[in-house]
Amino acid sequence: MTETALRQENTHATDLPARDERVETLLGSILRNRFLPEPNPDSVFVGDGDFRAVGVEFLGHFIRLAGLRPESRVLDIGCGIGRMAVPLTQYLDFEKGRYSGIDPVEGGIAWCRRFITPAYQNFAFQRVDIAHELYNPSGKISGNALKLPYADGHFDFVIMTSIVTHLPPDEVLVYLREVGRLLKPGGRLFMTAFVVDDVAAANESGRRDARLSFARDGEGPCWYVPEMPRLAAVGFDEGFLDGALERAGLKINLKSLGAWRGVSAEHYQDIFVAERRGERPVSMRVLVAAHNHPALHPGGTEIFAHDLFRAYKRAGCESLFLGATNQIHRQARPGTSFQGIGPAGDELLLWSGHFDRFFMSQIDLYGVVPDLAELLRDFRPDVVHIHHLLLLGAEFPHIVRRTLPECRIVMTLHDYYPICHHDGLMVRTSGKELCHGASPDRCHACFKDIALDRFALRERHLKALLSDVDRFVSPSNFLKTRFVEWGLSEDAISVIPNGLPPRKEPAAVRRIGSDRPIFGYFGNLNPWKGVAVLLEAARQLIAEGLEFELRVHGGAPFQSESFVEEITRLFQETAPTVQQRGPYRREDVIDLVASVDCTIVPSIWWENAPLVIQEAQALGRPVIASNIGGMAELIEDGSNGLTVAPNDPRALASAMRRLAQDGGLARRLAANAHEPENIDTTARRYLELIDTIAPSRIEAA
Numbered sequence: 001m002t003e004t005a006l007r008q009e010n011t012h013a014t015d016l017p018a019r020d021e022r023v024e025t026l027l028g029s030i031l032r033n034r035f036l037p038e039p040n041p042d043s044v045f046v047g048d049g050d051f052r053a054v055g056v057e058f059l060g061h062f063i064r065l066a067g068l069r070p071e072s073r074v075l076d077i078g079c080g081i082g083r084m085a086v087p088l089t090q091y092l093d094f095e096k097g098r099y100s101g102i103d104p105v106e107g108g109i110a111w112c113r114r115f116i117t118p119a120y121q122n123f124a125f126q127r128v129d130i131a132h133e134l135y136n137p138s139g140k141i142s143g144n145a146l147k148l149p150y151a152d153g154h155f156d157f158v159i160m161t162s163i164v165t166h167l168p169p170d171e172v173l174v175y176l177r178e179v180g181r182l183l184k185p186g187g188r189l190f191m192t193a194f195v196v197d198d199v200a201a202a203n204e205s206g207r208r209d210a211r212l213s214f215a216r217d218g219e220g221p222c223w224y225v226p227e228m229p230r231l232a233a234v235g236f237d238e239g240f241l242d243g244a245l246e247r248a249g250l251k252i253n254l255k256s257l258g259a260w261r262g263v264s265a266e267h268y269q270d271i272f273v274a275e276r277r278g279e280r281p282v283s284m285r286v287l288v289a290a291h292n293h294p295a296l297h298p299g300g301t302e303i304f305a306h307d308l309f310r311a312y313k314r315a316g317c318e319s320l321f322l323g324a325t326n327q328i329h330r331q332a333r334p335g336t337s338f339q340g341i342g343p344a345g346d347e348l349l350l351w352s353g354h355f356d357r358f359f360m361s362q363i364d365l366y367g368v369v370p371d372l373a374e375l376l377r378d379f380r381p382d383v384v385h386i387h388h389l390l391l392l393g394a395e396f397p398h399i400v401r402r403t404l405p406e407c408r409i410v411m412t413l414h415d416y417y418p419i420c421h422h423d424g425l426m427v428r429t430s431g432k433e434l435c436h437g438a439s440p441d442r443c444h445a446c447f448k449d450i451a452l453d454r455f456a457l458r459e460r461h462l463k464a465l466l467s468d469v470d471r472f473v474s475p476s477n478f479l480k481t482r483f484v485e486w487g488l489s490e491d492a493i494s495v496i497p498n499g500l501p502p503r504k505e506p507a508a509v510r511r512i513g514s515d516r517p518i519f520g521y522f523g524n525l526n527p528w529k530g531v532a533v534l535l536e537a538a539r540q541l542i543a544e545g546l547e548f549e550l551r552v553h554g555g556a557p558f559q560s561e562s563f564v565e566e567i568t569r570l571f572q573e574t575a576p577t578v579q580q581r582g583p584y585r586r587e588d589v590i591d592l593v594a595s596v597d598c599t600i601v602p603s604i605w606w607e608n609a610p611l612v613i614q615e616a617q618a619l620g621r622p623v624i625a626s627n628i629g630g631m632a633e634l635i636e637d638g639s640n641g642l643t644v645a646p647n648d649p650r651a652l653a654s655a656m657r658r659l660a661q662d663g664g665l666a667r668r669l670a671a672n673a674h675e676p677e678n679i680d681t682t683a684r685r686y687l688e689l690i691d692t693i694a695p696s697r698i699e700a701a
Contacts, residue, residue, distance in 0.1 A: 023063050027056050030090050037115035039081050051083055057267075058161060059087040065254055066190045066273045071096035072156040073688075075182060077148075077175070078163045079125065081108035082116055089120045098688055099123045100155075102148065104136035126692050134166065134231050143171035146178060149408075150691035151284040151382070153184040153316065160191040164241065165269065166231050169221055173244055180248035183276035189250060192258075192269035194235035196223045200261035207262030241272065250274035284687075285318045287381040289396065291388035293323030293341055293349060296330070298586060299524070300611045301414040305387040307501045311683035313346075320379055321347040324391030326355070328558070337364075337371040348375075352391040358421060358450070359461055362393025369399060376403045383690050386411040386469070389418070394461070397468040408693045410686070411466075412473045413493070414608055418462045419486050421455070422446055425528055425605045426482070432527075432604060432647060434628070437485060463487060470693045473686070475609035476630030482606075494689055498609050499682030500618055506594035509619070512670050513597065513663025518549045519624075519656060520596035522589060522612045525556035527563050530602030530626065535570035536649035537602075538578050541656060548577065548660050550600075553592055555583035594619050597666055598659055601625040604647040609634070614676040622669035624655045640672040 030036070031052060038051055062068040070093040076084050079101030088099055099122060103109055112125040130146060131139030158179050164172050179189050196214050199205070201223075214223035214235045223235035245252055254273035259265040290305035302323065312319040323341070332351050333339060339349040350372070354364040362368055376384075376399070384400045384407055386392070397409050417424030419438045426435040429446040440455040472493040474480035484490045510518065525531045531552070538550050552571075556564055571580045584592060593599060599616035601607070606629030613634045616623050625631040627643035635641040642658065644651040659666045 020064065023060060026091065027060050027087075030056050030059070030087050033090070036086055036089070037082070037119075038086070039111055039115075052086070055083045055085075055087040058084055059091060061267065061271065062157070062159070062190055063091070065256070065271065066157070066188050068157050068188075068190075073098040073154065074100070074157045074159065075148075075150065075155045076101040076159040077179075078160065079103045079108070079112065080105070082112045082125075084159055084161065085112060085116055085123060085125075089116065089123060092122065094120070094122055097122060100150070100688070100691060101125045102128045104128060104130045104132060104139055124688070124692050126694070128694065132166070132231070134229060143167065144174055146171070146174050148178050148182065149694040150182050151317075151687055152181050153187075154687065154691055155182050156184060156187045158183060158187070158189045160189065162192055162269070164191060164193050164236070165234055167234060168231070169236070169240065172236075172241070173247070176244050176248040176250065180250055180276060183250075185276050185278045187276045188253070189245075189272070189274045189276075191241075191272045191274070192267075193241055193272065194223070194233065194260065195238055195241065195257065195270045196235040197238040197257070197261075199263065200235075203262060205262035209260045209262075212260060245272065245274045249277050251277055284316075284383065284690075285320075285379065285381040286312050286383045286385060287320050287322060287376075287379060288312065288385045289322045289324075289387065289392055291324050291390035291392060292329070293321075293325065293347070294586070295341060296323070296325060296349075300609075301387055303586065303611060304414075304498050305412075307499075307679045308385070308683055308686070310501070311499075311679045312687075314680060315683050315687060317687075319346065320381070322350055322375070322392075323347070324350045324352045326351065326353045326391060337368045338375070350392065352393075355391050355393065357390075358454070359458055360389050360394040360417065361461070362395050368393070369395070372396065372399050373403045376400060376407075380404065381407055383408045383410060385686070388414060394418075394465040398465055401468040408690055409468060409470045410473060410690060410693075411469045411471075412475070413479055413483055414475070416479075416482060416606070418466065419482065421450075421458070427528065427605045434604075434606070434646070459487075471689060473689070476633050478606070478630050478633060479608045496682060496685045496689070497677055498611065498614065499677040499679035500611075500614055501679045503590055503618065506590045506619065508591075509594045510597065512621075513666045516547050516549060517598065517660040517663075517666070518551065518596045519659075520593065520599050521550070521552045521554065521602075522584070522592065522599065522615070523554045523601075523610075525552070525554050525567060526559055528603060528605045530604045530646065531567055532563075532570060533604065533647055533649050533652060534600055534602045535567060535574055535578065537653035537656060538574050539570065540649060540653045541660075542574055542577050544657075546657060546660055548656070550574075550578045551581055551592075551596060552578060553581045553584045589615055590619065593621055596621065598641075598656075599623045600652075600656070601631060602644075602646070602652055603629075603631065605629070607631050617673040618676055620670045620673045622659070622666055622673065624652065624659070634674070639669070640674055641669055 070091060079085055080103055085101055092099055106127050109125045109127040116123050129139045130141050130143060212233060213225055215226050216223050221237040221240040224230055225233050252274050256271045258268050258270045260268050288305055288309040290302050292302045294302040294306045309319050309321045330339060330351060332353055337351050339351060341347050341349050352368055356363050400407055400409055415424040416426045420426045421443060422429055428435055440452050443455040444452040473496050474493055475498045477495055480493045480495055521534060523529055593616055599621050601610055601613055601623060603626050608630040613623050623635050623641035625635045625643055626646040628646055632643060635643055637643040642655040644655050
């Protein structure tokens, strides 16, 4: 029997905080809002009474009695069919507030996912298969072995309405211990219960709810109703829940006895508000793995992975960074696959000189693979966050799963390597034609020396090993779509934009459109970044007599002799208008970007989420970018930049000419620049996603 099944009208108590007029106005507006989702009464599997009114009543209690704030991270244990969640959608801040609801009943979770989450994406719902003799008798997780799939200290507020009223005492202790783990210091629990004190037991007023004729179970502490199933309504001895909260590290801030016992009160069940004591909770351990280290190879993926590693540390996680490398950057060391890098001792290199690039396979079965397993056993991460499979090996998720069965595995998709053998570009090997979909036939056409059936085997091999990943993340919708078309489940891929780390103010900021325009290119120089296209566009504009300057920042490491010769010739033909400024340090990029009027990203492959676009937008610089891939999501033509067809020097020259001749256009585009998320917000989004992953349960190898 739930709270709503046992409510009744009550007179007002005088010992609770006064009502706030603004809160009452909010609650009234929610009651009248006919656009909020509401389930068919026949589908409400717990409770009776007015679905909306009861939820609104409790929202008032959460705010007034427990201090719930709009920016809180909320966990609703036993969320049912969204009775508490629906009114909370109107209170929690869409950007800062977060709600996670769990329940063992699939029907309620399905309804919430269908009708709440699409409109309120900060609301997540998850079925946890907890066994309960009434609500989920075939559940696989015993209440005595409960470990909820969330990080320590992750929540500001936990809701347990009508939960302990259906639990035996040993499971109450487990649940409250979990709440103590999940709440951050100062975080609060709102819990309802039936406390069978002397007044309730003796029915001194004669007005106790007739349905709750509790009888004590032996020596206690439980009280059951003989006429009902054993866990339909459970009461506890006075003092039992107080002690259980104390043992869980929770200090009781408010204990308000309810009207069910036949006394005047504002609420029906008894209410406890308890606060997590101030000691720091045990931190989550996160292993961040990438295919190199930005100190050795400062590519976008390596930089983002390392930025996120640092953000995890700032969020309180115990983090370890693992970057794979090979003989290009480091020599092997006898007796170990690992080498140190950085002064803090929490960053490692994995030397992986024996790697099958076609199958993306780690073939050093007697060196790298055992060393990886040993590292996992030593560090024992709660989460492994993979950013690439190169050099690490596609087997790495499976090694994690077999070594640490309950470790959660997240993989951020940064490019198309699993789909495309052509360096993950999805560009044909002849003619630089964009590829719109992989198949064994199309891939064999690009690589005639590789048998068609090997491409079919490659696809099966990679998909089988990727099945051990719990959740994938894509920084762009475009990249997600490509992997869904390849065969990954759409539900398994979340979209979380890449964030930028906190940045210093630039030494000087150029006023856009003030005089001769300055364009800037930032990044490695290679054929797929469109550098030759940019230099050819500049050559055309120079021939027209257009006054401008183009600064090309970046080096050309490991490029073919023919490509280096081509761009060297183009640099010579376009100097001094075009300035080849060479490689730059990451810490200098802010000043470099701030000194140009516009950043150009002329890539001719399906770039996913170029950091240089975000860096330009963060500094209020418009961007000219190719209108493909994730670039087209970051730059809206005519709004915060201009987009052009890829591999088209004439189209790129036209866009550059427009900005050079119209300073007002450049300033309007700059005014609409999209501020990217902070990397700490990105880390929080990842941690919230990780919290929704139930640990896998397989037998360790």
